[in-house]
Amino acid sequence: xxxxRSTIWAVPGICGPQxxxxxxxxxxxxxxRVPVKVPVLVEGRDVHHAAVREESETLLVNDAGALIALGGxxxxxxxxxxxxxxxxxxxxxxxxWRSSAKINNRWSYGVALLDAGDRFWGAVA
Numbered sequence: 001x002x003x004x005r006s007t008i009w010a011v012p013g014i015c016g017p018q019x020x021x022x023x024x025x026x027x028x029x030x031x032x033r034v035p036v037k038v039p040v041l042v043e044g045r046d047v048h049h050a051a052v053r054e055e056s057e058t059l060l061v062n063d064a065g066a067l068i069a070l071g072g073x074x075x076x077x078x079x080x081x082x083x084x085x086x087x088x089x090x091x092x093x094x095x096x097w098r099s100s101a102k103i104n105n106r107w108s109y110g111v112a113l114l115d116a117g118d119r120f121w122g123a124v125a
Contacts, residue, residue: 031063038066038121044080046072055085061121065093065113069106074098082111084120091116 037057046052052072060067074080074095083090097110113120 033060033062033067035060036121039085040066040068041083041085042068042070042072042080043083044072044074044078047075048073058121059108063119063121065096065111066121067108067110069104069108071106073107074109079114080111082113082116084122087122089116089120091120 037059038061039055039057041053041055043051043053052070052074054070054072056068056070058066058068076095076098078095080093080095081090082093092114093111093116094114095109096112099108
């Protein structure tokens, strides 16, 4: 049996002095996380089924997804449309993780790209 371990990471301006901790099994990501700000447009339906269209920017990216802060409240597994405003690339993503509380009036979301291809973020991931 593989023991659980925790990944601890802080994102300036989102986590402040706090650290986010996530219990997980060994890290088997398809590519490393890269701290980079890519402008994005996120569209979907929030927990109240209201249409959301929000501009933001990524905090971390890898070939499989990103960490993004949004004001809209979504649930795990919600599907969202995401547009990389720098390249114009658009794809569908799934909410894979959500912070347990808002920081600076925004939720942090880990999103997994579903159909965007492995170069959605360009050369940065």
